[in-house]
Amino acid sequence: MTVEQNGESGEEKIPGLIRNLISLVGAVIAVVGAANIAFLVFIDYLSTRPNPYIGIFGYMIMPGIMVFGLILIPVGMLIERHRRHTQAPSQVPRFPRIDLNDTRQRRTVASVSAFIIVFVALSAAGSYRAYEFTDSVQFCGQLCHTVMKPEYTAYLQSPHARVACVDCHVGAGAGWYVKSKLSGAYQVYSVIFHKYPKPIPTPVANLRPAPETCEQCHWPNKFHGDQLRVFTHFGTDEKNTPRQIRMLVKTGGGDPNTGLPSGIHWHMNIANKITYIATDQQRQVIPWVQSEDSRGHITVYQVKDALTAEQVQKDAKRRMDCIDCHNRPTHIYKAPDASVDEALLATRIDPTLPFIKQQAVTVLSADYKTTDEAVKAIDKDLNAFYQSKYPDVYSSKQPQIRQAVAEVQRIFQNSIFPEMKVDWRVHPNNIGHFYFPGCFRCHDGNHVSADGKVLKKDCDTCHTVQSQVESGKPLMQTAQGVSFQHPVDIGDLTAVNCADCHTGGVGP
Numbered sequence: 001m002t003v004e005q006n007g008e009s010g011e012e013k014i015p016g017l018i019r020n021l022i023s024l025v026g027a028v029i030a031v032v033g034a035a036n037i038a039f040l041v042f043i044d045y046l047s048t049r050p051n052p053y054i055g056i057f058g059y060m061i062m063p064g065i066m067v068f069g070l071i072l073i074p075v076g077m078l079i080e081r082h083r084r085h086t087q088a089p090s091q092v093p094r095f096p097r098i099d100l101n102d103t104r105q106r107r108t109v110a111s112v113s114a115f116i117i118v119f120v121a122l123s124a125a126g127s128y129r130a131y132e133f134t135d136s137v138q139f140c141g142q143l144c145h146t147v148m149k150p151e152y153t154a155y156l157q158s159p160h161a162r163v164a165c166v167d168c169h170v171g172a173g174a175g176w177y178v179k180s181k182l183s184g185a186y187q188v189y190s191v192i193f194h195k196y197p198k199p200i201p202t203p204v205a206n207l208r209p210a211p212e213t214c215e216q217c218h219w220p221n222k223f224h225g226d227q228l229r230v231f232t233h234f235g236t237d238e239k240n241t242p243r244q245i246r247m248l249v250k251t252g253g254g255d256p257n258t259g260l261p262s263g264i265h266w267h268m269n270i271a272n273k274i275t276y277i278a279t280d281q282q283r284q285v286i287p288w289v290q291s292e293d294s295r296g297h298i299t300v301y302q303v304k305d306a307l308t309a310e311q312v313q314k315d316a317k318r319r320m321d322c323i324d325c326h327n328r329p330t331h332i333y334k335a336p337d338a339s340v341d342e343a344l345l346a347t348r349i350d351p352t353l354p355f356i357k358q359q360a361v362t363v364l365s366a367d368y369k370t371t372d373e374a375v376k377a378i379d380k381d382l383n384a385f386y387q388s389k390y391p392d393v394y395s396s397k398q399p400q401i402r403q404a405v406a407e408v409q410r411i412f413q414n415s416i417f418p419e420m421k422v423d424w425r426v427h428p429n430n431i432g433h434f435y436f437p438g439c440f441r442c443h444d445g446n447h448v449s450a451d452g453k454v455l456k457k458d459c460d461t462c463h464t465v466q467s468q469v470e471s472g473k474p475l476m477q478t479a480q481g482v483s484f485q486h487p488v489d490i491g492d493l494t495a496v497n498c499a500d501c502h503t504g505g506v507g508p
Ligand code: HEC
Pocket: 137, 140, 141, 148, 151, 152, 155, 160, 163, 164, 165, 166, 167, 168, 169, 200, 201, 202, 203, 204, 205, 207, 323, 326, 327, 328, 329, 330, 331, 427
């Protein structure tokens, strides 16, 4: 550090240039920074559960502080030299004379060079760790508690809980890496200055195309065939009547080499290239769809009079990929209706409590300002309901009621986030058509091609019902798959939108 401790050729000893306030402060800062880094790296190494704060301090803030201190040292020395030169130009020359024949100077140069080499090597290792760290789930999910809490909480309970955020949001390749770090820097800024929107909007503006993310793990040509799905619901009546639908979803897939070319994946992903125009931000209104088959034959399906030819010409078109159907593969904010059905099925909530389905969905769907407020209200309202309407049940089933309250509170904390204004209503789930338009955005019977082909809503296009059971008794049972039988008569099912009545909250 002290290359010109002795500016002149050595006879009379003048105090080293480093002895100035700025350099000394710099040295202290650098030492404190280095000690902190060493300590944090040591803790990071010992801890089994990575902590985002250790990462951000150990690999980002402390190295920054240390480098700042190191820079202050030569800056102080330059200022000091300038001061001495102005005072006595004859004794202290304008620029240092470096003379490698002088043993002292030679040693100093050697130790400074050694320091620089070690420092560069260590900071390379440190930068790599910082790079790894900014790509980690801890960094993305935990660092800004409030902001990412909804996404992170939902993620932790999803099929992709073990997939790193960056595998879907960044993907491989230097270009996307830089792009994501630049927007990431902006995001850090917006968090610090509270500039972020609530809720964080989707679709994510520059989410990478699915072939470069999802399809790195999932093989689009995989043959799924028909998959049996069992849907269980509980009614809003006193007995919480259970209703079960078993059906084969024609997921299909496959190219001719892996299975029968048929089903949802085949038509939508493999045989055809589908592009569409959405007129809203969330891609819920889709009046124009084009399908191009493997031979390049194009069919355009349009809702009559929805768009002018000019609009079709200039509106942005999106190529349909996995995310247009599977838009909630990991941030799944379940609707209260679905969460409570699941809890009843698993008997985490006792299904013999009268009206528990209806009451649980009602308290979950109310508006709350904070999670705390909701947790208290759930306790108060459920207890009050049984106390006033079912005093016998209230006294005889205390443990069950207490368990129900705890479970409903847990559901709230895991799927509804008043602080970030996020719940099931904010991010529609496009798979299916029960709570949201989903498939019916296009398959609604109103999208017609020039030669009269229709994207049909027929109930057997995508699945066949195998059986339906109510309170354990079969409603109907067929081998050849009769269409779905709605529990209450609402007329022609292809003429309605399920999501108009089934909102996921209070209601059917
Ligand atoms: C399996 C892939 C996948 C993983 C893993 C993943 N995401 Fe997402 N994320 C998505 C998709 C898909 C969307 C919605 C994209 C759209 O509709 O444009 C999304 C949306 C988001 C949004 C926008 C708000 C919202 O809820 O839709 C945020 C914020 C987000 N992700 C953060 C994260 C964080 C933080 C992690 C890691 C803890 C993570 N994501 C992990 C696929 C993923």
